[in-house]
Amino acid sequence: MDKGKALIAKLKDVGREAGMLGLHGLVVVLSAGIAWSLPNIARQFLTFWSRVEHEQVLLLAMEVCVALCLIAVSSYLWQAFQDRRQAVMARGAGLISFFSSHNPVADRAIRRLKQEQSLGRTVLAIGVTGHGTVIDDKAEIHALLETCLEAKLILLNPFSEEAVRRAQSLSHLDVTPARLRDELVETISLIKRLRAAGKVIRLKLYSDRPHVRMIILGDYLWLQHYHTGLDVRWMPEYVFQHKVDHHGLYTLFYQYFTKRWENQDIPEYDFQTNELVYRTRNGSELRREPFGLDQAESHEERDLAAAEPYL
Numbered sequence: 001m002d003k004g005k006a007l008i009a010k011l012k013d014v015g016r017e018a019g020m021l022g023l024h025g026l027v028v029v030l031s032a033g034i035a036w037s038l039p040n041i042a043r044q045f046l047t048f049w050s051r052v053e054h055e056q057v058l059l060l061a062m063e064v065c066v067a068l069c070l071i072a073v074s075s076y077l078w079q080a081f082q083d084r085r086q087a088v089m090a091r092g093a094g095l096i097s098f099f100s101s102h103n104p105v106a107d108r109a110i111r112r113l114k115q116e117q118s119l120g121r122t123v124l125a126i127g128v129t130g131h132g133t134v135i136d137d138k139a140e141i142h143a144l145l146e147t148c149l150e151a152k153l154i155l156l157n158p159f160s161e162e163a164v165r166r167a168q169s170l171s172h173l174d175v176t177p178a179r180l181r182d183e184l185v186e187t188i189s190l191i192k193r194l195r196a197a198g199k200v201i202r203l204k205l206y207s208d209r210p211h212v213r214m215i216i217l218g219d220y221l222w223l224q225h226y227h228t229g230l231d232v233r234w235m236p237e238y239v240f241q242h243k244v245d246h247h248g249l250y251t252l253f254y255q256y257f258t259k260r261w262e263n264q265d266i267p268e269y270d271f272q273t274n275e276l277v278y279r280t281r282n283g284s285e286l287r288r289e290p291f292g293l294d295q296a297e298s299h300e301e302r303d304l305a306a307a308e309p310y311l
Contacts, residue, residue: 092247092248093240093247093248093249094240094241094242094243094247094248094249094250095238095239095240095248095249096239096240096241097238097239098236098237098238098239099236099237099239100236121148121149121217121218122148122149122150122151122152123144123145123148123150123151123152123153123215123216123217124151124152124214124215124216124217124254124257124261125151125152125153125154125214125215125216126153126154126155126212126213126214126257126260127153127154127155127156127210127213127214128155128156128163128166128180128210128213128226128232129155129156129158129180129183129184129187130153130155130183130184130187144217145191145194145199145201146194146199148199149200150200150201150202151199151200151201151202152201152202152204152261153191153201153202153203153204154203154204154205154206154257154260154261154266155184155187155203155204155205155206156180156205156206156207156210157205157206157207158177158180158181158183158184159181159291159292160207160208161207162207162208162209162210163177163180164177165209166180166209166210166226167179167180169228169229170229170230170231188203188269188271191203191271192271195271202268203268203269203271204261204266204267204268204269205266205267205269205276205291206260206263206266207266210226211225211226212224212225212226212253213225213226213232214253214256214257216253216254216257218242219241219242219250220239220240220241220242221239221240221241221242221250221253221254222237222238222239223237223238223239223240223253224236224237224238240253242254262281264278264279264280264281264286265278267279267289269291270288273288274290274291275288275289275290275291276288276289276290276291
């Protein structure tokens with residue numbers, strides 16, 4: 001498997017070098033062709049000008065065409081200048097990619113970059129239930145949790161009032177508070193299997209309004225925002241990169257995650273006892289509260305049992 005990947009990478013490098021050589025050769029051929037044809041072009045232009053220099057209508061038409069071309073070129077150069085200014089500002093903020101909507105090509109590029117960054121690193125993520133990023137076979141974090149060194153997840157408490165508001169704000173009829181609880185049950189079940197295999201994964205559950213879905217892997221950060229009434233999967237996705245001078249927004253969002261993780265009002269889920277554990281900043285335990293996930297799991301088991309005759 002590794003040899004095959006190495007061969008593919010080597011072939012890509014050879015193809016890239018061949019493409020650069022071909023481009024350089026094409027530029028040389030075009031330059032030689034233009035230089036060879038310049039005398040002929042000059043003679044043709046002088047002949048054409050001697051014929052039309054006394055044609056007033058044709059001259060006026062040529063002036064209008066030249067003016068339109070100058071307007072188009074100047075507008076293009078001004079727009080290019082503006083785009084370059086915005087690109088410089090975006091790079092200064094650490095923004096390296098922007099995806100207005102997902103497509104198969106962008107999804108593959110995003111998934112490949114995340115897998116490269118997750119190897120031997122710590123995965124930091126904030127979301128709602130984690131179902132769309134963890135459970136699905138094409139999920140963003142599913143493969144990352146298998147290759148990462150450690151994972152810290154902050155998800156929405158499905159029993160909170162904000163979870164009910166979030167479900168009610170969406171136009172999908174199948175998105176209900178019960179659906180959010182079932183999705184969190186599946187996410188926790190997967191995390192338990194990974195923890196049993198030796199992975200270090202911690203989970204905290206917040207109860208306030210969800211604002212962003214964020215994944216931090218090494219020097220890269222993926223960000224989407226939760227909009228009222230809209231599915232986050234169709235929201236724009238921004239990719240930020242860590243800058244050495246700390247001028248980019250990567251540092252801001254990283255600090256946001258750290259503040260959320262260290263918030264004493266956000267309890268940690270105990271996978272052994274199914275309880276929410278509140279801790280102080282130094283890690284000492286303050287109190288425990290039952291989470292009530294067993295009831296949701298029992299509901300899920302009854303639904304599966306009732307559906308078995310129809311499967």
